Amino acid sequence: MKVFIIGIAGGVGRRIAEKLTEAGHEAVGLVRRPEQARALAARGIATAPGDLVAMSIDVLAEAMRGADAVVFSAGAGGKESDEATTRVDGDGPEKLAAAAERAGVRRFLLVSVFPEAWRERRMDASFEHYMVEKKKAETQLVETGLDWVILRPSALTDEPGAGRVDLGVAKIHETIARDDVAATVVGLLDAPRIRRRILEVTGGNTSIRDAVEALD
Template sequence: MRVVIAGGHGKIARLLERELAGRGDTPVGLIRNLDHAAALRAAGAQPVACDLERAGVDDVAAHLHGADAAVFAAGAGPGSGAARKDTVDRAAAVLLADAAQAAGVRRYLLVSSMGVDQPPGPGSDDGWAAYLAAKKAAEDDVRGRDLDWTVLRPGRLTDDPPTGRIALAPHVEPGAVTRTDVARVLVALLYHPGTTGTVLELVGGETPIADAVAAAESR
């Protein structure tokens, strides 16, 4: 399987690339900065220079031709302002969806966030509110498209060792999840097209990943 990943140098993306490469798949990471190319190669991915804040649909579609799936795992990151959260977390996700349709790539996974359906909690800063708004707008756009989409909403991300056990459903209790477990869930979703058209929240839990994804597929 050839999988094109937007935000190819991000933490989840590099873990996903390593997981896919380990299975014999071909991960392709879209990156803005070619200084990050070596890190992608070390993860087993093919690095491709593509700035999603500047590229056009045809530019991105050219990198998607022949792919089996597209994964949006990009993010403006902590410390970025509301404008960049909009251009990356929303607009770049929309651009990747446009390009996927132009290139005939139907499978599209969007990494979003738990909490996008609720207002920010007390004490949240403007950046967090902008992030949630951008993620929700990206979800709304993608969910209205003729694509085989799945939206994954992880909880609070950690760099702890993976447990391989999760809670995965349209609604779960808030909690944390390791980035490696997120990457492994993304791989499982790619191989389970029956999850198409679903929005799934993800935290650490008690169910093995394979069983949790199979259950989500049967809903």
């Protein structure tokens, strides 16, 4: 399986690429900085320079042509501006989906967020804007004819993966290792029967293989 990843140099995206490569699949994606390309190449992962916001749908479609699946795991991450959040987290998935349709890539996995993430905290306006944009992206993707899967992870950590998760339709928002999110993404990509589903995942006690198998 060849998977085109937007956000391939990010915390989750890099781990998805590594796990795909380890499993004998091929991961490719776009990076914005040459040092990211070098770091990924050292791990056997090919990238091309590219920026989701700057590229046209046609150019994006050419970049992913021949892939079996597309993963969106990018995000402005609050590092830039609210406008960047709108363009990347909000508008990015719909644009990538349009490119996937044009390139004939039917399977699309979106890494999203729990709608109730950090409701118990008093988050600032930028975080609220991020949440609104993430939801907008979900609503746009589900309107497409693609074989989409939306995976909402709880709060991400850089702890080593446990290989065990709690995966399903509605889960309590806790924490999950980026490693385990990546392994769940790979498990879902490997299970084409799972399509047009919104799933939530957090740290848990079920092996990722069993958790994916248990989905109807």
